[in-house]
Amino acid sequence: MSKKILVVHCSPRKGGNSSMLADSFAKGAEAAGNQVTRIDVGRAKIAGCMACEYCFSHDGQCVQQDDMQQFYPLLRECDVLVWATPMYFYNFPAQLRAFQDRMFCQIGKPFTIKQTALLLCFEDKDEGRAEPTINSYKVCADYCKLEDLGVVSVKGVYEKGAIEGNPGLQQAYDLGASIK
Secondary structure, eight states, X not given: OOOEEEEEEOOSSTTOHHHHHHHHHHHHHHHTTOEEEEEEOTTSOOOOOXXXXXXXXXXTOXXXXXXXXXXXXXHHHOSEEEEEEXXXXXXXXXXXXHHHHXXXXXXXXXXXXXXXXXXXXXXXXXXXXXXXXXXXXXXXXXXXXXXXXXXXXXOSOOSTTTTTTOHHHHXXXXXXXXXX
């Protein structure tokens, strides 16, 4: 049975390394017969959550009318949520954090997401530098009761296209292809 997979790409740089990871993952997932939708939130206009709790009394609807409104229907129908992101200043980029914060509205109307994965790339050559970011992802997945399908972490890539030929692209493809 195929799954609906939402790939949330979080870099403002078009065609960069995390974008290439997302593309490779999507190809693998589609080859396995899944339906993949990719969204690029790196340049979207998404404000942070205001903690107004409007969503509690309005069936999960957010009071803020920004680009996040176009993403809520996709979050409400996907089975798998995949984060494809660079690491900025040893953490997730602000664009991803705003998107994640606005997912708070699922308390008013739960999403259908059951599984998640992380595709992460970063400039530092020390893999250990990504541990806090990966841990944050895992803690959130656990808290939200999402099955962690895996993490693909690619170090030492900064310049646009530096990931070309990196084994991480095959790892991303294989992760996508493993989802059935």
